[in-house]
Structures are given as structure tokens and as C-alpha cells.
Amino acid sequence: MTVSVDLPDHVRARCTELGDGALYAVKTLVRQLTDDPHLGERTGSLGLYTATIDSDAFDACPPLVVRYAWGPPLLDVDLIEIRDIEATGPLPDVGDEQAPAPDPHTRQIAARQVTEAWRRITNWLARHAPATCAALLPGASPHEIAALEQALGVGVPVELRALWLLCAGGKDTPGAGVIPDRGWALMSLGAVATSYRWHRENQRELEAEWGVEDSMVWQPSWIPFCSWSVTDTSYGLFIDAGTGEVGHWDETAVRTVGDQTLSTLLEETADTLENPQLATGRMPGLIGGRLVWGPPLAADEAALWERFTG
Structure with missing residues (x-):
């Protein structure tokens, strides 16, 4: 059975708001979910799971809670959708420096x-x-x-x-x-x-x-x-x-x-x-x-x- 994980645009955009390392951390979780959809903990709702990401494992990333839905197989494919992410700690300090002009x-x-x-x-x-x-x-x-x-x-x-x-x-x-x-x-x-x-x-x-x-x-x-x-x-x-x-x-x-x-x-x-x-x-x-x-x-x-x- 193949596992397919969908990372919607609104989640990508939210990752960008939470720090430079947040998207990389979530993409790492996506790869892990393709191997083990049970990685998160089941919530009270059927088919909904919650996974956590430790900020110590990634640079420029706050601690995160990631919620995902794991639906029934379709055409021999297990479908997982990342629903939303939430920071559970302070955002990384990026300082007051302005980004340099594009070269x-x-x-x-x-x-x-x-x-x-x-x-x-x-x-x-x-x-x-x-x-x-x-x-x-x-x-x-x-x-x-x-x-x-x-x-x-x-x-x-x-x-x-x-x-x-x-x-x-x-x-x-x-x-x-x-x-x-x-x-x-x-x-x-x-x-x-x-x-x-x-x-x-x-x-x-x-x-x-x-x-x-x-x-x-x-x-x-x-x-x-x-x-x-x-x-x-x-x-x-x-x-x-x-x-x-x-x-x-x-x-x-x-x-x-x-x-x-x-x-x-x-x-x-x-x-x-x-x-x-x-x-x-x-x-x-x-x-x-x-x-x-x-x-x-x-x-x-x-x-x-x-x-x-x-």
C-alpha cells in the first residue's frame, strides 16, 4: 500500500510565518508519515491525528503541533492530508536585520x-x-x-x-x-x-x-x-x-x-x-x-x- 501525503498551500504559507526552519521540519514529518502514518496520536475525532515537532531538532523553528487527517485507501493509496500547524512555544528571533537586495x-x-x-x-x-x-x-x-x-x-x-x-x-x-x-x-x-x-x-x-x-x-x-x-x-x-x-x-x-x-x-x-x-x-x-x-x-x-x- 502506497502512502500519499498532501501538504496544502495554506499550511506551507503558515510554515513561512512561523520561521525559516518550520517548512523544512514539516516536510521532514511528511516523509516520516509516508513510512508510518501512525506516527501521531489519534484525537477524539475519527481519522484525525496530532504529531509534535521538537524545536531542538531544527534550526529557526518553534515547537509545533501538526494535525493531519488519515482517510481510507483510494486506488491502493493511503491518503494523508496535513490540516494545520500550531506553534506551542516562542517563534525564533530573527532580529532587526533587513534582507539584502537580490543579487x-x-x-x-x-x-x-x-x-x-x-x-x-x-x-x-x-x-x-x-x-x-x-x-x-x-x-x-x-x-x-x-x-x-x-x-x-x-x-x-x-x-x-x-x-x-x-x-x-x-x-x-x-x-x-x-x-x-x-x-x-x-x-x-x-x-x-x-x-x-x-x-x-x-x-x-x-x-x-x-x-x-x-x-x-x-x-x-x-x-x-x-x-x-x-x-x-x-x-x-x-x-x-x-x-x-x-x-x-x-x-x-x-x-x-x-x-x-x-x-x-x-x-x-x-x-x-x-x-x-x-x-x-x-x-x-x-x-x-x-x-x-x-x-x-x-x-x-x-x-x-x-x-x-x-
């Missing part, structure tokens, strides 16, 4: 990391999921990216620019979703501009109606780049042009900014495709030559889905 040379290294990770992903797709590979659009030109920057009024981060130079979205066809954990599809530059304008207009309307300022509805530096599907942009991923961090939005008012950069997101995707036995959340699988992260929830897809094991 342009470091940003160029990140761009090369994006390029290498994307090539690993497309090489895997060409071998194992040709339908998904064929659904990807070619790269944009520097002129097209510059025109988008002018339309948005925001500079595109070097990591996202590197990705768009290689692939500027996906075709409106089944199998265009590449990025886990929901099989996010890369948005075309036109869809990026349309989505960005919609979110910013929604922000202005809320500010006018409710007096909401500097809220998490949509910041000017947030650039969308992935969506639920090529045509459905009610859910998606964005990158903060100021920090390089990747965030998530949905059709409600929920907006979260995680700890990942685009380069780490793509590297983790490539790692999971090349080494599927290391997957801790949604797992790569195939349906008719297209990549589908699963197990799928829809019964018709679940019946056709074959987990990729290498």
Missing part, C-alpha cells in the same frame, strides 16, 4: 535553473506523455514579453521570463496541465493579461465599496502564470514580481503566497516525474498518452488512470 547574478542563476528544469520536464513528456508535450505552445519572443510588461505595468521576473521564452502557454486540449498538484496549465500571455486586469479591477472595486486597501485580494506585483485549465482561470498560480515567491488564488477571496520560487517549483516537478517513488502529494500518472496528476477524483478518469512508477 542580479543570483537571479541569472535562477533563470538557468528554470531553463534546465523545464527541459527535464519536456524531455520526460516527450518520452512518456506525448499528448501533453504536443499541447504546449512554443516560446514567446522578447518583444512579446516586453509588450506584456507594458500592458501590465509590471516587470516580469527573470525566472518567469526564462520559462516564457521556452513555453508561452498551452493549447485548449485535454492533457495541457503539467504542474502539480492539480495539473495546472500554463497560461498564454493573452490570458495572463486578461486575468491580471480582472483581478486588479476586482481589487479597485473592493477598495471603493469597502475601503479595503493593501489587502490580499490582488497586489500589483502578482503576475498569474498557471490556471486550473487553459480556459478556466478561476483558480491558479501567480508569481510575486518583487520577491519571486509563487502564490495561489481561487474563485473565493483566498489568496496565499508560499515559500517556493518558480525555479524550485519546476525542479520539484522534474524530480517527481523522474523519481515518482519520492512523490509525497499528488502522483504522476497517464491517461491515453497525457500526464494526469492523481489519483483522479472523477470516476471515469480514475478507471483509466495508470500511475507512473518509472
Whole structure:
């Protein structure tokens, strides 16, 4: 029986708030749970467990309580979901020092990391999921990216620019979703501009109606780049042009900014495709030559889905 552990975006965001070492500590617990789901103690509610993390074992991490749900097996997979985390002691003292300004040379290294990770992903797709590979659009030109920057009024981060130079979205066809954990599809530059304008207009309307300022509805530096599907942009991923961090939005008012950069997101995707036995959340699988992260929830897809094991 395979154990799959889901670490949702809101838990990742909470880890970031609790200290630099909190996410590493929780990811360590995730790996331990794949080996032993009984690691935590059962609470009063059926299927809910609580595990503790000792701050002495991790740098820059307070003592934590982690609550998770362990559900019944699905398609020979034991499903565990991390529900929430709570600090039970003082947060680490980070002092008053300000983070140094990003080094342009470091940003160029990140761009090369994006390029290498994307090539690993497309090489895997060409071998194992040709339908998904064929659904990807070619790269944009520097002129097209510059025109988008002018339309948005925001500079595109070097990591996202590197990705768009290689692939500027996906075709409106089944199998265009590449990025886990929901099989996010890369948005075309036109869809990026349309989505960005919609979110910013929604922000202005809320500010006018409710007096909401500097809220998490949509910041000017947030650039969308992935969506639920090529045509459905009610859910998606964005990158903060100021920090390089990747965030998530949905059709409600929920907006979260995680700890990942685009380069780490793509590297983790490539790692999971090349080494599927290391997957801790949604797992790569195939349906008719297209990549589908699963197990799928829809019964018709679940019946056709074959987990990729290498």
C-alpha cells in the first residue's frame, strides 16, 4: 500500500510565518508519515491525528503541533492530508536585520535553473506523455514579453521570463496541465493579461465599496502564470514580481503566497516525474498518452488512470 501525503498551500504559507526552519521540519514529518502514518496520536475525532515537532531538532523553528487527517485507501493509496500547524512555544528571533537586495547574478542563476528544469520536464513528456508535450505552445519572443510588461505595468521576473521564452502557454486540449498538484496549465500571455486586469479591477472595486486597501485580494506585483485549465482561470498560480515567491488564488477571496520560487517549483516537478517513488502529494500518472496528476477524483478518469512508477 502506497502512502500519499498532501501538504496544502495554506499550511506551507503558515510554515513561512512561523520561521525559516518550520517548512523544512514539516516536510521532514511528511516523509516520516509516508513510512508510518501512525506516527501521531489519534484525537477524539475519527481519522484525525496530532504529531509534535521538537524545536531542538531544527534550526529557526518553534515547537509545533501538526494535525493531519488519515482517510481510507483510494486506488491502493493511503491518503494523508496535513490540516494545520500550531506553534506551542516562542517563534525564533530573527532580529532587526533587513534582507539584502537580490543579487542580479543570483537571479541569472535562477533563470538557468528554470531553463534546465523545464527541459527535464519536456524531455520526460516527450518520452512518456506525448499528448501533453504536443499541447504546449512554443516560446514567446522578447518583444512579446516586453509588450506584456507594458500592458501590465509590471516587470516580469527573470525566472518567469526564462520559462516564457521556452513555453508561452498551452493549447485548449485535454492533457495541457503539467504542474502539480492539480495539473495546472500554463497560461498564454493573452490570458495572463486578461486575468491580471480582472483581478486588479476586482481589487479597485473592493477598495471603493469597502475601503479595503493593501489587502490580499490582488497586489500589483502578482503576475498569474498557471490556471486550473487553459480556459478556466478561476483558480491558479501567480508569481510575486518583487520577491519571486509563487502564490495561489481561487474563485473565493483566498489568496496565499508560499515559500517556493518558480525555479524550485519546476525542479520539484522534474524530480517527481523522474523519481515518482519520492512523490509525497499528488502522483504522476497517464491517461491515453497525457500526464494526469492523481489519483483522479472523477470516476471515469480514475478507471483509466495508470500511475507512473518509472
